[in-house]
Amino acid sequence: MEEKLSTEEEAIKKDYIFFDYKRLAGFFGGFVFFFFLLFSMIYIIAC
Structure with missing residues (x-):
């Protein structure tokens, strides 16, 4: 009985x-997407 509980x-x-890993991956993916969007906007404004 105790063994079953531990498993x-x-x-x-x-x-x-x-x-937790899935949540972290989702947050990291969102951050990368936001950074890419920001970079592309700066590139469009600069050129």
């Missing part, structure tokens, strides 16, 4: 870490 806890931990 369930481990699975929850794995899911949480995976979700």
